[in-house]
Amino acid sequence: MSDARRWFPPLDPPPGGRARLVAAIADTRAGDRDLTPRQAAFACIVLALTGSVPAVARAVLRPDPIVTAIATAAPLPGRDGSLAMPSAEPGVQVYLVVATDPTR
Amino acid sequence: MAIDESQLLACHARLEKPLHNVLYRWLWDAHECQDVIQETFLALWDRRARIVAATLDAFAWTTALNLAKNRLRWRTLRRYVALEDAHDAPDPSLTPEQLASQSRVRVALEALDARLRDVLLLAEIAGLATNEIAAVLAIAPGTVGSRKHEATRRLRALLGEADE
Numbered sequence: 680m681s682d683a684r685r686w687f688p689p690l691d692p693p694p695g696g697r698a699r700l701v702a703a704i705a706d707t708r709a710g711d712r713d714l715t716p717r718q719a720a721f722a723c724i725v726l727a728l729t730g731s732v733p734a735v736a737r738a739v740l741r742p743d744p745i746v747t748a749i750a751t752a753a754p755l756p757g758r759d760g761s762l763a764m765p766s767a768e769p770g771v772q773v774y775l776v777v778a779t780d781p782t783r
Numbered sequence: 784m785a786i787d788e789s790q791l792l793a794c795h796a797r798l799e800k801p802l803h804n805v806l807y808r809w810l811w812d813a814h815e816c817q818d819v820i821q822e823t824f825l826a827l828w829d830r831r832a833r834i835v836a837a838t839l840d841a842f843a844w845t846t847a848l849n850l851a852k853n854r855l856r857w858r859t860l861r862r863y864v865a866l867e868d869a870h871d872a873p874d875p876s877l878t879p880e881q882l883a884s885q886s887r888v889r890v891a892l893e894a895l896d897a898r899l900r901d902v903l904l905l906a907e908i909a910g911l912a913t914n915e916i917a918a919v920l921a922i923a924p925g926t927v928g929s930r931k932h933e934a935t936r937r938l939r940a941l942l943g944e945a946d947e
Contacts, residue, residue, distance in 0.1 A: 682907075682935070682939070683907035683908065685884075686888050686907070686938070686942075687804065687808065687888070687904075687907060687908050688881050688884075688885075689800075689804060690803060690804050690807055690813075690876050691800065691803075691876050692799050692800055692803035692813075692816070692817065692820070693813060693814075693817055696795070696799050696817060696820060696821070697792065697795060697796065697799070699817075699821055700791075700792070700795055700821060700824050700825075701792070703821065703825055704788060704791075704825075704828055707825070707828065707829070715822065
């Protein structure tokens with residue numbers, strides 16, 4: 680008996696391998712093949728990244744505070760010819776000054 | 784270029800047994816071998832448009848060996864963090880005597896360098912010719928010969944058998 684025969688006695692694969700393969704190929708044709716573990720892990724990463732998009736967008740696209748203050752200001756009658764415009768933007772106060780001299 | 788379903792199934796019929804025998808000497812788990820073979824042929828099917836029929840067998844061997852080694856790495860990691868019991872499913876077709884002999888061979892094979900083990904298994908179990916092994920492992924034919932010789936010598940020594 681050869682070394683290889685002694686060391687590695689031939690084994691028969693379990694039956695049904697071909698049928699499983701044929702069914703799996705049919706599944707891929709139908710477009711409903713199960714994900715492999717690697718594909719599933721990749722899909723989870725993509726979902727997690729997609730979920731973080733709103734937070735990232737808020738941080739990156741944060742508008743200028745002055746613009747926000749003007750957009751959210753509500754004019755109140757002033758005492759000295761100006762209109763105070765308290766805004767929703769904390770720490771920013773907007774004043775509307777009415778000029779009587781059209782050249783200014 | 785491109786292979787069709789009949790070529791893939793013919794390749795499966797041709798390689799299923801040798802693949803099972805080689806992969807079993809890497810994974811030592813009959814069920815996992817079948818999973819790797821299935822995964823291999825599905826990977827080939829996914830890439831069928833880019834595969835030439837002449838290199839289909841070599842591609843199948845390379846893919847199967849890579850998948851088996853990936854699984855081994857994951858298995859080692861899972862066992863390291865104790866997510867899985869260290870239990871393999873021996874091939875049900877083995878007799879008790881063969882199982883006893885196999886455990887000795889397994890210890891010896893696992894002591895071999897992976898590059899030597901690849902060449903030895905492909906030559907002795909799969910019966911691939913030197914140039915076929917060279918194509919599968921992407922090494923020079925001369926390297927195949929020297930690795931095969933070295934692997935056989937070391938395996939004999941590890942099994943406590945006299946060198947020729």
